[in-house]
Amino acid sequence: MATARVVEYSKEQRTYYLPPHRRAVLHPHAGEKVVHMPEFMRLLAGLVTNVADCFRQEGPEGVPYSAYTGFQDWQLELRTWEFNTDLVANFVPTVTGLKERLESGIRVNDAACGRGIPTLFLAQHFPNSKFVGTDIDLESVQWAAKESKERGLVNATFQVQDLAKLPADWSDSFDYVLVWDAVHDLADPEGALREIFRTVKPGGQFSMVDIRGHAELADNIDNLAATMMYGVSLLHCTPVSLCFGGRGLGVMWGQELAVSMLQEAKFTNIRVLDVPNIPGNLHFLCDKP
Ligand SMILES: C[S@@+](CC[C@H](N)C(=O)[O-])C[C@H]1O[C@@H](n2cnc3c(N)ncnc32)[C@H](O)[C@@H]1O
Structure with a gap:
């Protein structure tokens, strides 16, 4: 020190x-x-051997989420702290008209929600809106459902869903979909973005919050957070995706690739915004025509 x-x-x-x-x-x-x-970093250090094994010819493809003991707890603490006041006071106003729509009552999906912290905060502040938190991890969904009940929230539900295979009857269902720091982790991010597009109502919006970075390595050299983020990517984001035989985008997939994938999924009016008080994130705000 x-x-x-x-x-x-x-x-x-x-x-x-x-x-x-x-x-x-x-x-x-x-x-x-x-x-x-x-x-x-301490949590990830425990997984170095598991990741190193993946580099062997006969080694595993990736590392399962279940190997990252303590990850969801760590993320819970981070998000609780980050969102305590910021989400409603600072993030929501960056989407023009969202606060008013949440006040009057809309349907929201917080997808790949982990412990569902955005949903829990938003549901508490906007009782007229209905929130569904979805994640592939049963334990996280159960935790969030229990927490929601303990907080007395009647407008938030949680369920296990694979973001790349949402229910057939969810087409045009949500006024607003939010995915916080998760698309780069997914096995099938293109499929997930197509599913999000399908489930947003025409005229609705999608906020994808992800890590600030560029697709080209040379453009990240001056990004002071990049060293750490490439490490996080190597030890967590890439192996969890590859473990499902996935795309393995990694956390430094870059805003250029993110925008082109959102365009592929048919989203329009894609804006790349800062996230107030979280300089390491970018907010890709898009419309479904
Ligand atoms: C980095 S965490 C982000 C969690 C939460 N959005 C947050 O910011 O606290 C990524 C989440 O994606 C979830 N996930 C991974 N693959 C998924 C899939 N195919 N469908 C839905 N969720 C998935 C993981 O279980 C994990 O909770």
Whole structure:
């Protein structure tokens, strides 16, 4: 910590000093978003051997989600902290008219929702709207359903669904679909985007929030977060997708590829927006004509 210049070390006094402006980096409940990343790195470090095995000719294709013990708990803590005030106060207003529509009552799918934190926050703030949180992971869905019940929410339900194979009778069902940090993880992201398009109502909208990056490596060299994100990609996002025989896009798939895949799926008016207070994310907001 001293050689990394996080902690200051005095040779003369043989003391260590952590200046106040750096304390947040080490404190789990302090105000800096970066505090959650060391814990993620610790979690991923335990999977290095599993990932290394995938590089052997006769090794497995990828690493299953189930091997990442603690991942959903970690993500839960991160999202709870990130969304506590930001989602309703700062993110929702970036989609023109969304707050008003949520207030009057619309149908929303928070897809690949994990522990469903966006749904839980939004359902609480917008009681006239109906929310469905979907994810392929049964344990996450069960957790979210229990949490929703404990919070007394009657307008949020959760169910197991593969985003690439949504129910046939969900065509034109949702006014708004949100996918937060998940499309790059999917085995079949093209299929998932086609399914999202099918299930959004004509005139509805889709928000895909994903990691900020470019498709071309050279364009990421000056991105200070890129080193960490390529590591996260190698140790988590790529192997979980490849494990299903999937596309293995990885977290640094890049905004150019993301936009072209959204176009392929027939979305229109694709806007690439910043996410307030989360500089590592981009928000791809699109319409279904
Ligand atoms: C990085 S997590 C993001 C979770 C949540 N959106 C969040 O931001 O906290 C990716 C999620 O995608 C889910 N997932 C992976 N493949 C899926 C699929 N085919 N259909 C639905 N969900 C899937 C995983 O179970 C996991 O919860």
